[in-house]
Amino acid sequence: MESVIRISQLCKTYKGIETVSNVHMNIKKGEIYGFLGPNGAGKTTIMKMVLNLVKPTSGEITVLNERVLPNSYLYLKNIGSIIENPVFYEAVTAYDNIELHCEYVGYSRKGAVEEALEIVGLNHVGDKKIAEFSLGMKQRLGIARAIVTKPDILILDEPINGLDPLGIKDIRELLVRLKEQLGVTILISSHIVSEIESIADTIGVINRGRLLTEVKMDEIRKQHSHLEKYFLELIMGDDQHA
Numbered sequence: 001m002e003s004v005i006r007i008s009q010l011c012k013t014y015k016g017i018e019t020v021s022n023v024h025m026n027i028k029k030g031e032i033y034g035f036l037g038p039n040g041a042g043k044t045t046i047m048k049m050v051l052n053l054v055k056p057t058s059g060e061i062t063v064l065n066e067r068v069l070p071n072s073y074l075y076l077k078n079i080g081s082i083i084e085n086p087v088f089y090e091a092v093t094a095y096d097n098i099e100l101h102c103e104y105v106g107y108s109r110k111g112a113v114e115e116a117l118e119i120v121g122l123n124h125v126g127d128k129k130i131a132e133f134s135l136g137m138k139q140r141l142g143i144a145r146a147i148v149t150k151p152d153i154l155i156l157d158e159p160i161n162g163l164d165p166l167g168i169k170d171i172r173e174l175l176v177r178l179k180e181q182l183g184v185t186i187l188i189s190s191h192i193v194s195e196i197e198s199i200a201d202t203i204g205v206i207n208r209g210r211l212l213t214e215v216k217m218d219e220i221r222k223q224h225s226h227l228e229k230y231f232l233e234l235i236m237g238d239d240q241h242a
């Protein structure tokens with residue numbers, strides 16, 4: 001299957017400390033790639049490098065067959081993203097926030113904002129100001145903003161953070177729908193294994209800046225009862241060698 005994001009020999013050093021070390025990843029078209037690792041493992045840094053928000057120290061990133069270079073930006077039109085907590089204009093309505101985003105990225109399609117709000121289940125509160133939104137509503141709105149331009153790729157950094165169990169279920173179902181109905185490729189990070197277990201096609205596990213494994217969920221299911229056990233064994237085994 002075709003790779004939409006290819007990462008090879010990727011390294012990032014901050015103040016002499018290598019936080020991402022020789023990482024290789026292959027995210028295939030139309031899959032949900034669960035990017036798992038403990039706090040501080042390097043997930044956000046890698047996602048930021050894919051989005052050209054952080055420049056790699058060395059290595060190569062290719063998105064939709066285009067090499068990401070320091071001044072690349074056009075490829076970003078194909079990607080919707082949430083990195084860390086989504087930030088909005090608090091005094092502006094949900095609808096206007098998404099519309100402002102569309103204007104900013106130069107996207108205009110009639111009904112796009114309504115459609116995105118509907119997909120994430122916020123169509124009834126489009127005229128509410130963000131100041132009145134709960135954390136879960138903001139997370140959903142972050143996804144609405146990420147999908148409003150109908151991107152081929154979604155990069156979601158811990159999008160389920162702070163949601164209640166029902167909210168988590170909704171977002172999971174939404175991501176699967178986006179994959180199945182729209183063929184969107186999704187890279188989603190988490191440090192909570194159970195959030196990812198039921199929806200991911202492939203798992204990449206990162207610890208201390210190194211990718212320990214990249215494996216199909218089907219393979220894990222064949223050999224292990226739970227992803228959590230597999231994940232903890234990998235991380236603890238790696239930490240023992242530190």
Ligand SMILES: Nc1ncnc2c1ncn2[C@@H]1O[C@H](COP(=O)(O)OP(=O)(O)OP(=O)(O)O)[C@@H](O)[C@H]1O
Pocket residue numbers: 014015019037038039040041042043044045046191
């Ligand atoms: N701008 C920066 N300057 C210095 N160190 C940084 C910077 N950004 C990240 N780091 C360090 O890089 C490492 C990886 O951080 P990163 O945020 O990528 O991890 P993460 O896997 O996303 O963690 P979490 O699950 O907590 O969000 C951490 O040790 C962090 O302190």
